[in-house]
Amino acid sequence: MEEIVMESDSADVSAAAPQLGVGAAWDTVTTALMSPGCSVPEQSLSDSLVLLCGRGLGRLLGGWLLETLQMRLSSSVVPEFWSGLKQPENELEERGRAWVLLTAFRTLLSRLEPFLGGLETLGTWQQEGRSSLCGPGPRGLQELAFTIIRALLLFSPAPVLQERVLEFYSRTFSVYMNQQGEAEDGAEAPDGPEGGACRGCGVPTQQCWCQEALEQLQELSRILSKLQLLEWVSSEAVTSILHRLIEQRMEQHCRGEYERSFLLEFQEWLELVLGWLSKVFASEADGESPVPAPSAPSTPGVPSTPGVPSMQGNQPASSVLKQWRCHMHQFFCRIYVNMRIEELFSIIRDFPESKAAIEDLKFCLERTNQRQQLLTSLKSAFESRLLHPGVHTSDILTVYISAIKALRELDPSMVILQVACQPIRKYLRTREDTVRQIVAGLTGDAEGCTDLASELSRGDPVTLEMQDSDEEGNDPEDWTPDPTDAVPDKMGSKRRSSDIISLLVSIYGSKDIFIDEYRAVLADRLLHQLNYNTAREIRNVELLKLRFGESHMHYCEVMLKDMADSRRINSNIREEESRLSEEEQPPLSLSSIILSSEFWPPLKEEKLELPPLVCQAMEAYTHRYEKLKAMRTLSWKPHLGSVTLDVELEDRTLSNLTVSPIHAAIILHFQEKSSWTLEELSVKLGAPKELVHRKLALWQQHGVLREEAGGRYYVVETGSSKEKLERGVMLIDSDEERDSNTTTQSEQREEKLQLFWAYIQAMLTNLDSMALDRIHSMLRMFVATGPVVTEMDVNELEAFLQRKVREHQLTVSAGVYRLPKSN
Amino acid sequence: MKVKIRQWNGVASWLWVANDENCGICRMPFNGCCPDCKVPGDDCPLVWGQCSHCFHMHCILKWLNSQQVQQQCPMCRQEWKFKE
Numbered sequence: 001m002e003e004i005v006m007e008s009d010s011a012d013v014s015a016a017a018p019q020l021g022v023g024a025a026w027d028t029v030t031t032a033l034m035s036p037g038c039s040v041p042e043q044s045l046s047d048s049l050v051l052l053c054g055r056g057l058g059r060l061l062g063g064w065l066l067e068t069l070q071m072r073l074s075s076s077v078v079p080e081f082w083s084g085l086k087q088p089e090n091e092l093e094e095r096g097r098a099w100v101l102l103t104a105f106r107t108l109l110s111r112l113e114p115f116l117g118g119l120e121t122l123g124t125w126q127q128e129g130r131s132s133l134c135g136p137g138p139r140g141l142q143e144l145a146f147t148i149i150r151a152l153l154l155f156s157p158a159p160v161l162q163e164r165v166l167e168f169y170s171r172t173f174s175v176y177m178n179q180q181g182e183a184e185d186g187a188e189a190p191d192g193p194e195g196g197a198c199r200g201c202g203v204p205t206q207q208c209w210c211q212e213a214l215e216q217l218q219e220l221s222r223i224l225s226k227l228q229l230l231e232w233v234s235s236e237a238v239t240s241i242l243h244r245l246i247e248q249r250m251e252q253h254c255r256g257e258y259e260r261s262f263l264l265e266f267q268e269w270l271e272l273v274l275g276w277l278s279k280v281f282a283s284e285a286d287g288e289s290p291v292p293a294p295s296a297p298s299t300p301g302v303p304s305t306p307g308v309p310s311m312q313g314n315q316p317a318s319s320v321l322k323q324w325r326c327h328m329h330q331f332f333c334r335i336y337v338n339m340r341i342e343e344l345f346s347i348i349r350d351f352p353e354s355k356a357a358i359e360d361l362k363f364c365l366e367r368t369n370q371r372q373q374l375l376t377s378l379k380s381a382f383e384s385r386l387l388h389p390g391v392h393t394s395d396i397l398t399v400y401i402s403a404i405k406a407l408r409e410l411d412p413s414m415v416i417l418q419v420a421c422q423p424i425r426k427y428l429r430t431r432e433d434t435v436r437q438i439v440a441g442l443t444g445d446a447e448g449c450t451d452l453a454s455e456l457s458r459g460d461p462v463t464l465e466m467q468d469s470d471e472e473g474n475d476p477e478d479w480t481p482d483p484t485d486a487v488p489d490k491m492g493s494k495r496r497s498s499d500i501i502s503l504l505v506s507i508y509g510s511k512d513i514f515i516d517e518y519r520a521v522l523a524d525r526l527l528h529q530l531n532y533n534t535a536r537e538i539r540n541v542e543l544l545k546l547r548f549g550e551s552h553m554h555y556c557e558v559m560l561k562d563m564a565d566s567r568r569i570n571s572n573i574r575e576e577e578s579r580l581s582e583e584e585q586p587p588l589s590l591s592s593i594i595l596s597s598e599f600w601p602p603l604k605e606e607k608l609e610l611p612p613l614v615c616q617a618m619e620a621y622t623h624r625y626e627k628l629k630a631m632r633t634l635s636w637k638p639h640l641g642s643v644t645l646d647v648e649l650e651d652r653t654l655s656n657l658t659v660s661p662i663h664a665a666i667i668l669h670f671q672e673k674s675s676w677t678l679e680e681l682s683v684k685l686g687a688p689k690e691l692v693h694r695k696l697a698l699w700q701q702h703g704v705l706r707e708e709a710g711g712r713y714y715v716v717e718t719g720s721s722k723e724k725l726e727r728g729v730m731l732i733d734s735d736e737e738r739d740s741n742t743t744t745q746s747e748q749r750e751e752k753l754q755l756f757w758a759y760i761q762a763m764l765t766n767l768d769s770m771a772l773d774r775i776h777s778m779l780r781m782f783v784a785t786g787p788v789v790t791e792m793d794v795n796e797l798e799a800f801l802q803r804k805v806r807e808h809q810l811t812v813s814a815g816v817y818r819l820p821k822s823n
Numbered sequence: 824m825k826v827k828i829r830q831w832n833g834v835a836s837w838l839w840v841a842n843d844e845n846c847g848i849c850r851m852p853f854n855g856c857c858p859d860c861k862v863p864g865d866d867c868p869l870v871w872g873q874c875s876h877c878f879h880m881h882c883i884l885k886w887l888n889s890q891q892v893q894q895q896c897p898m899c900r901q902e903w904k905f906k907e
Contacts, residue, residue: 527834558862565864590831596863597836598855618833631840631869640834648825656829664828671826704824715824 025051033065033118049125061122062141069115069145073152077111081153086160094171095209101164102216105223112149112227119145146228154232165237169280172217173241175210176276217279225281231320234280242273242328246335255339258347258354262336263363270328274321277328281320333364340364341374345381351402358409371416378420387427393437397504400424401452404500425507435517438504443521443540455500456543501547515552518544520601522556527593527640532567534560558599566594573624588617593641594625594634606639609686610661611668647704650717654702662687662695670705674715681713753800760801761819764810769818772798839869841877847898848882857881871906874899 025048032045052061084104119141126141224230249269254262340347340361347354347361365371386399400421407417428434441452505511522537538560545553570591577586610618622634643664646655659667665685669676678696682689696713699705705713756779763778764770770778776794801817804810811820839853846869849857856867857879871877876898878886887894887903894903 554861561862588828588831590833592833592835595834595836596854597838598852598863600836614831617831618835621833622835625837629837629865631871632837632864633840634835634837636833636835638833641832643828643832644830646827646829648827650824661831661833664826664831667826668828671824674824717824 022051022055022057024048026057029061030064030118033061033121034114062119062126065115065118065122065141066144066148069112070148070152072111072115073149077108078152080111081108085164094167095212097164098168098171098213098216101168102220105220105227108153109223109227115145116142116226149227150229150232153229161233162237165233166240168213168217168220169234169237169241172213172279173245173273173276175213176279177272179210179214214279221280230281238277238280238324239327239331242331243335245273246328246331250335250339254336255343256346258343258350258357261356261360263360266332266336270325270332273328274325277324278321281324330367333367334370336364337361337368337370337374341370341377344374344378345385348403348406349399351406354406355409358406362410365410375416375419378416379423382420382423387423393428393431393433394441396424396428396431397434397437397441400428400504401455401500404503428507434507435513436521439514439517439521442501442518442544443525452501452504456540456547505547511548511552515548515556516601519555519559522559523601523603526559526563528642532563532570532593534563555599558596562594562596562599566592569594569625569628572628573621576624586617586620588613590614590617590621592621592634592636597635603637603640606691607686608638608662608665609684610638610665613668614661614665647702649704649715654704657702659698660695662691663698666692666695667699667704670699670713670715674717676713678711678713753796756797756800757804764817764819769816771816772801775801775817837864839877841869842875843877846879846882847876848878848886851879853877853879872896872901873904873906874901875906 028044028048029052081104084107085100123139123141221230224233246266249266250262253265340357343357344361347357351358365374386396403421403424404417407420408414410416438452442456444453505514508514522541525537526534541553541556541560544556574591618634618636622636625634626632639661641661642658643661644656644658645664645667646653647657647667662685666681669681669684676684678689678693681696682692685692696705696707700707703716706716707713759779760775763775772794776797779797801810801812805812805817808820810817812818837854841853843853845852846857851857853869854863856863859881860867860879868880869877870880870883872883874896876896878897883897883903886897895901896903
């Protein structure tokens with residue numbers, strides 16, 4: 001019975017259904033789906049559904065809905081949206097434009113809502129398996145719908161949308177920031193003069209629409225997120241706003257400010273901005289969420305690349321925010337690095353003060369991939385601002401030292417330092433006075449840079465590369481590979497030194513040059529000293545010994561010992577003299593520095609005949625010395641040393657003048673004869689005329705001598721007119737430079753090159769002709785005795801050979817050198 | 824005009840009164856020091872033999888110590904005697 005009833009029931013239904021008609025059933029269902037407002041009786045709805053499903057039409061429902069949506073969109077909704085957006089052309093002011101934007105979206109939403117609702121209902125049915133409906137469920141259906149909406153709506157978006165959105169977001173941003181008490185002190189916030197303007201919305205206070213703007217923002221966000229258009233419509237605008245704002249803020253706050261760290265400050269500010277972002281992307285999290293939360297268990301902390309909103313708006317807002325936080329941080333780092341890269345030269349120049357900026361930059365640089373950019377820019381900054389003839393060598397060195405200090409902070413692997421400073425090192429190699437400047441810096445003589453001296457006295461030999469070169473003590477766990485931009489060289493990272501002195505010294509690739517130069521400087525200093533006080537030099541030599549090793553400083557030690565010995569010998573001789581009777585007392589108080597000639601740098605040889613008085617004193621001194629040290633004698637360098645004397649004139653006395661021996665000799669000659677010609681003096685002194693002329697200038701300056709026509713010099717016994725004297729002082733240019741007593745580096749080098757000349761001649765005689773490289777390698781092979789060859793590079797040799805060519809001692813054709821045919 | 828010299832600081836280099844430049848044994852300059860020494864002069868003196876040849880003291884002593892049979896001047900092969 002029951003079975004029959006059942007059957008009849010079903011027969012009833014199936015019988016009733018045709019009565020209803022498929023068409024009517026379809027209409028019922030679609031009405032139920034499309035207009036949730038009008039209530040379709042549940043019974044008839046389910047009847048219709050069953051009917052449709054029975055006929056296999058159930059699965060078409062979804063397709064139909066989407067199709068309808070698509071048609072409606074393309075025929076009316078989309079055009080309406082765009083025209084609504086564009087409609088008021090440019091007449092409205094900002095507030096009105098915001099309103100239009102919002103209205104356009106509102107209309108869009110109201111047009112689309114029926115479809116979305118229908119799809120949801122259908123999806124629910126499908127999920128419930130009602131009348132054996134099956135399909136992708138509400139989520140799947142809606143996903144499809146949103147894809148269609150996006151595709152049709154944003155297929156060809158007019159720029160006006162972006163403009164409006166950008167404007168609206170910028171405004172709400174400034175409103176928000178203003179409300180947060182973080183008034184933007186930018187151009188947008190005119191305060192004071194214009195007075196009464198709201199700092200948020202930029203219009204007079206009475207018309208302030210801040211609150212309204214925020215509410216509009218909230219609504220817009222809600223609509224967009226409902227239509228899942230949020231990411232598509234806003235990200236671009238938000239990105240560009242953030243970019244602009246960060247840039248603006250950085251320009252205002254950070255540019256030119258190196259002494260303060262901005263990281264924290266910006267971090268705080270970014271958090272504030274994030275508050276605004278959370279309003280923009282507020283969406284479902286706090287609104288009525290159309291999709292229940294368990295959506296995507298989004299993977300936190302994995303930022304997707306900006307601009308590609310791969311994750312859709314249907315995930316919790318917090319994860320979107322997290323993404324944006326990442327983006328923002330990335331923006332910040334990038335912008336910061338860009339700005340600092342531009343300024344890096346100045347930052348380096350101010351280094352110890354700009355440490356904060358370097359640290360910030362280091363932090364950001366680790367997060368952006370801009371090392372290459374930094375290197376290129378810094379290199380070109382060095383080249384354009386530093387490495388040209390207008391810059392003094394000591395300034396280049398100062399910057400280089402700062403660069404070493406700054407860049408080793410920035411990049412502990414030293415790769416940036418090594419690569420970026422390559423041009424500086426190369427350039428310094430071409431400057432003649434580099435070595436002298438460095439040595440002067442080391443000994444604390446240089447005017448500007450005291451860095452080197454303090455660096456030297458820091459004297460921490462453990463950190464020096466020479467000492468730790470063979471040490472393998474590092475924990476292998478701590479090993480980090482070199483950055484990819486490292487210059488592959490045999491040195492390896494371990495030898496990449498950060499020690500300022502080693503770096504400077506290695507400019508030339510050899511410390512011998514520096515030691516020679518130091519020796520020359522030391523010799524100068526010692527010879528110019530009036531007393532035998534060498535405490536400072538001893539200290540320097542000891543410090544340098546730590547750097548360069550004992551054996552290299554050996555010569556300097558002997559020089560210092562000579563000073564001590566001289567002092568002892570002097571006092572010995574003095575003592576001996578003091579025992580003499582009154583009349584035997586020497587007429588001249590003579591003391592001497594006695595050198596071990598083999599250990600001092602080559603001293604300039606100058607001929608000078610001293611007055612007999614002095615010669616006698618020297619002879620007497622030599623005698624005493626010979627008595628003191630058997631089988632040894634002295635060879636005087638008459639032009640070296642110093643003389644302290646008084647010049648007594650009729651009306652005035654110049655006392656305690658310290659002059660060089662030749663000055664003293666000149667004035668002593670004037671004592672016996674009050675007028676001399678230049679020639680006479682030159683003969684008398686055995687010195688070239690130009691030299692005597694130059695030296696006379698000192699006495700002219702002091703107003704002791706005057707030159708008259710015919711090259712005669714007279715003693716000015718009475719300083720009758722003081723003004724005249726002073727004018728004389730003004731007029732005579734003092735070319736009295738403090739002559740160095742030692743031959744210069746280049747002169748010494750010249751001598752060494754001359755030594756090669758014999759070899760080269762011999763080679764060319766035997767082999768007829770040779771190319772430059774060949775000559776160089778041959779020299780390397782044969783003249784392997786000294787450190788000289790290794791220091792001479794091909795360029796230097798080429799320059800030398802070129803000179804020989806100019807002097808017609810060589811001929812060159814097609815890069816091949818040969819000796820000229822002797823006639 | 825009268826010039827009064829208070830102090831004259833001269834510069835001179837010392838040298839051995841020898842008839843040669845270099846030591847015949849180590850070939851180093853007399854005014855330097857022998858290879859074993861660091862400091863010239865008093866610390867590395869010269870000595871003269873009766874044959875009038877002279878050497879760094881350290882050099883000739885080393886030489887003499889190495890000669891088992893007869894102690895000769897390395898230059899002239901005469902018997903080595905220090906010059907008093």
